[in-house]
Amino acid sequence: MQRRTFITVLGGAAVSAAGARAQQQISGVARIGVLSPFSRTTGLSAFAAFGETLRDLGWIEGTNLAFEYRWADGQADRLPGLAAELVRLKVDVIFDTYGTPAALATKHATTIIPVVFAGTGDAVGVGLVASLARPGGNLTGVTNIAEEAIGKQLEFLKEILPSLARVAVVINPTNPLYGPLLKASEAPARALNLQLLTMGVRDPGEVERAFDAAVKQGAEGFVVLRDTVVIMSRSALAALAGKYRRPAVYAMREFAEAGGLLSFGPDFTDMYRRCAHIIEKILKGAQPSDVPVEQTTRFQLVINLKTAKALGLTVPQSLFARADEVIE
Numbered sequence: 001m002q003r004r005t006f007i008t009v010l011g012g013a014a015v016s017a018a019g020a021r022a023q024q025q026i027s028g029v030a031r032i033g034v035l036s037p038f039s040r041t042t043g044l045s046a047f048a049a050f051g052e053t054l055r056d057l058g059w060i061e062g063t064n065l066a067f068e069y070r071w072a073d074g075q076a077d078r079l080p081g082l083a084a085e086l087v088r089l090k091v092d093v094i095f096d097t098y099g100t101p102a103a104l105a106t107k108h109a110t111t112i113i114p115v116v117f118a119g120t121g122d123a124v125g126v127g128l129v130a131s132l133a134r135p136g137g138n139l140t141g142v143t144n145i146a147e148e149a150i151g152k153q154l155e156f157l158k159e160i161l162p163s164l165a166r167v168a169v170v171i172n173p174t175n176p177l178y179g180p181l182l183k184a185s186e187a188p189a190r191a192l193n194l195q196l197l198t199m200g201v202r203d204p205g206e207v208e209r210a211f212d213a214a215v216k217q218g219a220e221g222f223v224v225l226r227d228t229v230v231i232m233s234r235s236a237l238a239a240l241a242g243k244y245r246r247p248a249v250y251a252m253r254e255f256a257e258a259g260g261l262l263s264f265g266p267d268f269t270d271m272y273r274r275c276a277h278i279i280e281k282i283l284k285g286a287q288p289s290d291v292p293v294e295q296t297t298r299f300q301l302v303i304n305l306k307t308a309k310a311l312g313l314t315v316p317q318s319l320f321a322r323a324d325e326v327i328e
């Protein structure tokens with residue numbers, strides 16, 4: 001496996017000094033409420049970067065920092081109740097680790113406690129903030145530009161299989177971004193002479209049925225977009241693509257790590273590090289209304305060469321040249 005790895009080594013003295021600086025900014029222990037749509041064991045591997053960055057900034061769990069975790073286990077209808085629990089605990093900041101539904105649930109739960117979100121799409125369009133430059137309320141964070149990524153995902157799939165004509169797009173139709181993403185896919189699909197089918201997955205139990213239906217409708221390849229339900233079903237989706245010998249492009253590196261052919265999407269490690277820096281600003285007294293929402297600027301292309309060989313596909317050199325990582 002070829003992998004770009006980022007390692008930070010801090011001596012004990014440096015950590016202690018940073019911790020002392022952070023301790024001076026607050027009275028007592030800062031409490032961060034962490035709201036995750038995933039389960040304790042199926043979250044994003046990049047989340048570790050969030051805690052690492054806070055430690056680098058001097059916020060040490062057990063010294064001047066404590067976490068309160070709430071996990072929705074892939075059930076979006078649990079998010080409002082879990083957000084309300086964190087509000088009742090009167091944490092200092094709530095961190096929504098992934099997705100628009102979690103951020104909306106927290107927005108509805110409090111107008112007072114600062115909230116930092118990650119992995120949302122169209123933060124202005126769905127009503128999370130008034131504007132990216134001046135959020136205007138108690139929410140800020142890092143938002144995706146998912147509409148731009150889908151064009152690249154279709155392009156990469158066509159490069160891998162030039163004869164491709166019909167593609168199934170996998171998405172959860174209950175996600176607020178469902179409509180804008182499909183709208184954004186229309187122009188690049190026309191440019192590539194691709195016909196798109198919609199494959200809705202509302203819960204893990206629908207994955208195999210929806211995949212079978214798409215294949216019967218003539219889907220020759222798949223583009224799998226980001227949604228909590230879809231992400232938690234990543235191993236099943238990768239296995240089904242292998243079973244039916246269909247190339248698939250996914251929107252997160254976790255899919256490629258689970259055996260998916262290729263992934264292209266935001267660098268969540270970078271995103272979580274940026275969220276940690278935003279939270280640090282808030283813990284030091286900044287108001288979320290004055291902290292601009294940042295946009296995803298770094299994307300990762302990951303190719304699973306082992307899966308390509310299993311599918312009998314030759315990955316073009318043009319893709320290898322752009323890859324951030326090749327899993328062999």
